[in-house]
Amino acid sequence: MPTKVIQITALAFMWLLLLATASHCVANDDLFTKHTAAAIQLVDRMTLAEKIGQMTQAELTSLGDLSDIRRLALGSVLSGGGADPDDGNSLAAWTAAYEACQQQAVGSRLGVPILYGVDAVHGHGNVLGAVVFPHNIGLGCTRNAELVEEVNRITAREVRASGMNFNFAPCVAVPRDDRWGRTYEGFSEHPGVVAELGAAAVRGLQGFDLRDPARVLGCAKHFVGDGATAAEVRLPDWEGFGAEKRLRLDQGDARIDEPTLRHLHVRPYVDAINEGVGAVMPSYSTWNGVRCSASHQLLAELLKGELGFTGIVISDYNAIDQISDDYKLAIKTSVNAGMDMFMVPQKYERFINLLTELVNQGQVPVERINDAVTRIVRVKIAMGLLDQGFSVEADPQLAREFGSDAHRAVAREAVRQSLVLLRNQDGALPLNRQQQRIHVAGRAADDIGVQCGGWTIEWQGAEGEVTPGGTTILAALRKAVGDRVTYNPAGHVPDDAEVAVVVVGESPYAEGAGDDADLALSKGDRQLVQRVAESGVPTVLVLLSGRPLILDGLEEHCEAVVAAWLPGTEGAGVADVLLGDYQPSGQLSFTWPRNASQHPINVGDADADPLYPFGHGLSY
The missing domain is CATH 3.40.50.1700 (Glycoside hydrolase family 3 C-terminal domain)
Known part of the structure; x- marks a missing residue:
């Protein structure tokens, strides 16, 4: 059989396998949908302002005295990389900030607690004294799903020690060009390795019961094709990083056909969804010129429809700004494409006002708002945030484990195997x-x-x-x-x-x-x-x-x-x-x-002639 025919046949087989797995996801995914009726009851009690508040994620450093959380009924708060609490960078300061935010949320009319998000991508790396694990590229070399699960279980415990309950991880990108600055966030250039270890990371973060106070909500990112962006030679728009860095891949355009996108880059999301991942974050990048955060085809049709994802679709940091210079049009495009929660760190009140206008003007259907908020609320119900007796306080036992010798021993083992x-x-x-x-x-x-x-x-x-x-x-x-x-x-x-x-x-x-x-x-x-x-x-x-x-x-x-x-x-x-x-x-x-x-060079390339091939590794 000619080589080209073999490749096409293999690609077709892989996509049939992907579809079969996706069907399995839909059939077995009741982690969130079983809470739909209860979520709808709460959503029906909300005003439009409260619904849009739930769709809004603001950054801690932009909230001032935090009263906007209560006033606007915000659904989420985040701390981005380097965004420490006002009281400094310590576990105690982080915990106090979380508890103060949560206290504001439960003091709102309906008392819906917030999701508090952080980028704990290799341990709770924002916080001084946390155990910092190898980045995913190292964990990918272990080929050890049980170890990856344990690394993420400990990460979840250290995150919850500070109270936070939402981790923007795992990254399940499939980097296909090592020149990309996010390569180390990916487990591998091979989708099979990424799928297996990404699913293990979800298990480690979320466990089998999101009500477990030592677990966090996970977020598979960045949907989809972020590891396939084409290299461009042009001056950077990363202010302050030097004009010598003329190559640009990050947030670029993945110029690939749909079968390639599905075969290489969709597959890890199927496994993550099958493990019940609670959130998915669309990529800054574009697929053949269309922003992922603006793509109805990717978010509504593929992710939510075909793959049966029932959790929250949350935008990246100020990602919707890149859709259009007209901020109102950007909001309209993204929410109608299927975005549920918006990471609008500084412009959260402007976002709320413009989305309210769009709904009142009939440009965003109320049904789309209700769908988004139902998804958010039922994830919160699954996490136990709306249970009677919910406490805004972090668990002091987890604080005693933070940065412990036992946690460092697991990190040391991860280093050895990586x-x-x-x-x-x-x-x-x-x-x-x-x-x-x-x-x-x-x-x-x-x-x-x-x-x-x-x-x-x-x-x-x-x-x-x-x-x-x-x-x-x-x-x-x-x-x-x-x-x-x-x-x-x-x-x-x-x-x-x-x-x-x-x-x-x-x-x-x-x-x-x-x-x-x-x-x-x-x-x-x-x-x-x-x-x-x-x-x-x-x-x-x-x-x-x-x-x-x-x-x-x-x-x-x-x-x-x-x-x-x-x-x-x-x-x-x-x-x-x-x-x-x-x-x-x-x-x-x-x-x-x-x-x-x-560059770019990947396993399976014809006549690749690498210095060291994929899978290479000696022992003593």
């Missing part, structure tokens, strides 16, 4: 802790911020001691080996060193600021590695990055190369593998290219 041993010549690894004198080089070896990457305390992340409680790779090696470990960030190797560990990689970034045409190590990092390798001692290269980096032959100068991704706060997991206390088991969840001209 590492991929790319190269190991002449048995350079594992290191011999009893005999070798180990020299560590590279500023990144002693930098928690670089280990954690973006979405850590600040939206873009930051270098340095961004959060307490973690362990750097250098500190972990010193604790395990003692005074036989020396360190020089500039790479000057002492005469008595017997092996060198060089830690280099990307500085923290998030989203569009991370779009990068070259994905090359910096000039300084390259010189550092070469300087150490030229000293003559066996050299182990440890890469901290959010995607495969172009090594351009540098690996040939190193006896061993380890992809450690963005491991989070528990650098001890990296040391465990380097020292042989844990056998490396990670497998690449992304294809590793030889040079920048190969």
Whole structure:
């Protein structure tokens, strides 16, 4: 049979499987629909103002004295990346902010509690002292759904320790171009891996009963095709991030046909819906020129109709602004397309006024408003927010677990399993802790911020001691080996060193600021590695990055190369593998290219010739 026929047949088979799974979702999804009658009863008691209030999500930092939550009957509040409470960044401050917001909500006429949303995408990373887990790209290399579920179960507990009950995670994007600044938020370039691990993340966050006070509402994002946007070379509109970043993929256009969209990018949502995910967030990006947040085809017909999603469709941060310069038209377009809740951080009152006008003018049907609010309310009912005896206070027992050794032990295990041993010549690894004198080089070896990457305390992340409680790779090696470990960030190797560990990689970034045409190590990092390798001692290269980096032959100068991704706060997991206390088991969840001209490169590409193929991973 000709190759083209085989490919078409395989694609058709995959889509039939997807449809069968979607049918299963509709048949078994009663997590929210069983509460429809009760939700309708409450919605019938609401005024139009209260209904539109429920559709509105404002940001904590824009709410002032918080009284607008009660006055406008807001349905949700969020804290975006880096948006700390006025009282500072501590667990106590976050908890107090949540409780104050919830107190305002229950004081409204109908007393409907809020959903409080945060981006806890690799642990409760907004809060100082939280356990920060590896980003999804590392978890994808574990191929361990049970571990991913446990990581997200602990994330849910740390989020609920601060009271918050809504997590904008998991990201189930299928990144197909590593130059995209959100690549590390995806588990893999392969939809099957993303589907399995995304579903596991939903189970971990939500559990099997959303009334469980240690669980949170999950949100699969970003629907759909955000990992397929085409690269454009133009000046960035990310103010302050430098004109040199001319490549743009983030929030771009996915120029692919419908079968490809379904085969590669819809599949993970089917699995997430099947696990009962309570919310889906449409992408900033467009599909063949149409904004996802404005697409009736994607939101109403595909997501809600064909896939049978019964939860809340919530917009991304100010996403509807990109639909039209006419804000009223943007609101009308998005709500009629199927958006239920609107993340309008600063313009929440303007949004409410304009949507009210649209309904009164007949441009948005009341039935569409009622459908949106019914979806929101029945999710809240499923979460127990409308149960008698609901408390606005966070659970103090969960606060005692926050940042605990037990939680850090799971993160350390996640780090161990996420590492991929790319190269190991002449048995350079594992290191011999009893005999070798180990020299560590590279500023990144002693930098928690670089280990954690973006979405850590600040939206873009930051270098340095961004959060307490973690362990750097250098500190972990010193604790395990003692005074036989020396360190020089500039790479000057002492005469008595017997092996060198060089830690280099990307500085923290998030989203569009991370779009990068070259994905090359910096000039300084390259010189550092070469300087150490030229000293003559066996050299182990440890890469901290959010995607495969172009090594351009540098690996040939190193006896061993380890992809450690963005491991989070528990650098001890990296040391465990380097020292042989844990056998490396990670497998690449992304294809590793030889040079920048190969981008985009993915498993299954004809004549791909990668440096390291998808699934590659050595052990000892």
